[in-house]
Amino acid sequence: MEPTLKTLSAMTLVGVSGAFIPEKTNMTVIPQLWDMLRKRGGEIKNIISGPSVGLINCLPLLSETDEKMELVYMAAVPVASLDNLPAGMWATTVPAAQYAVFCSSVKNDQINKVIDYAYGDWLPKSGYTRAAGPELEFYAADFHPVKKPEFDYAVPIRK
Numbered sequence: 377m378e379p380t381l382k383t384l385s386a387m388t389l390v391g392v393s394g395a396f397i398p399e400k401t402n403m404t405v406i407p408q409l410w411d412m413l414r415k416r417g418g419e420i421k422n423i424i425s426g427p428s429v430g431l432i433n434c435l436p437l438l439s440e441t442d443e444k445m446e447l448v449y450m451a452a453v454p455v456a457s458l459d460n461l462p463a464g465m466w467a468t469t470v471p472a473a474q475y476a477v478f479c480s481s482v483k484n485d486q487i488n489k490v491i492d493y494a495y496g497d498w499l500p501k502s503g504y505t506r507a508a509g510p511e512l513e514f515y516a517a518d519f520h521p522v523k524k525p526e527f528d529y530a531v532p533i534r535k
Contacts, residue, residue, distance in 0.1 A: 377493055379476035384512075384530065386472045389429055390420050391452025393466050398447060399488065406430070409451040417453065419462040424454040427528075430513035431468065473509050475530040476502070490529050499531070507532040 392412045396405040413428070431450040450466060458467050476498065480490045499506065509532040518524055 377478055377480065377490070377498075379478045379494070379498060379531075381474065381533070382477050382530075383474050384470075384472060386469060387429070387454050388456075388458065388467065388469045389431060389450065389452035390455050390458070390461060390465055390467045391429075391431075391450050392416070392464070393431075393448055393450040395446050395448050398445065402447075402449070406449050406451070409449060413451040413453070416462065416465070420453060420455065420465070421460045422456040422458075424456055426454060427514040427516050428453055428519075430515065431470065432511040432513070470510060470512070473507060473532050474534065475512070476504065476533050477528050477530045479526070479528055481526045487529070494529065494531050499533075502533075504533040504535060507534040 392409050394405050394409055396402045417423075429450075429452045431452060433448050433450075434445070450468065452466075452468075455467075461467055476494065478490055478494055478498075480487075495506075511532070512528075512530040514528040514530070516526070519527060
């Protein structure tokens with residue numbers, strides 16, 4: 377499961393987002409976001425063909441003693457412009473950056489294996505550190521969580 381190192385171009389994304397607690401609410405929140413995007417995807421204008429994107433970002437801790445790490449997940453599609461942003465949807469631009477891209481075929485409920493390998497094994501031995509920016513997941517149009525679970529998981533890195 378060695379990653380490919382890639383410089384990804386900047387991308388503008390439109391989709392739906394929600395907060396989750398890793399290993400507690402992620403398997404409830406994230407599938408709901410993808411279902412919502414599938415239902416409302418026709419409202420999004422200027423979609424660029426290619427994979428759908430899951431974007432993961434950390435929310436700031438409320439205090440030094442806050443033990444609940446919350447992440448925000450965005451189920452999104454790339455767009456050419458932000459004209460006519462649908463009500464209730466979010467938009468973000470991810471800047472160009474270098475990423476370690478892990479190609480995976482684990483089922484969605486086993487994605488932690490990919491994350492654990494990326495952060496627990498590969499990154500400490502790689503000579504790279506995690507850079508600022510979101511983690512990204514790339515899903516092909518024919519993705520299916522059981523029948524065709526292949527996806528790419530990308531971690532921003534720097535030397």
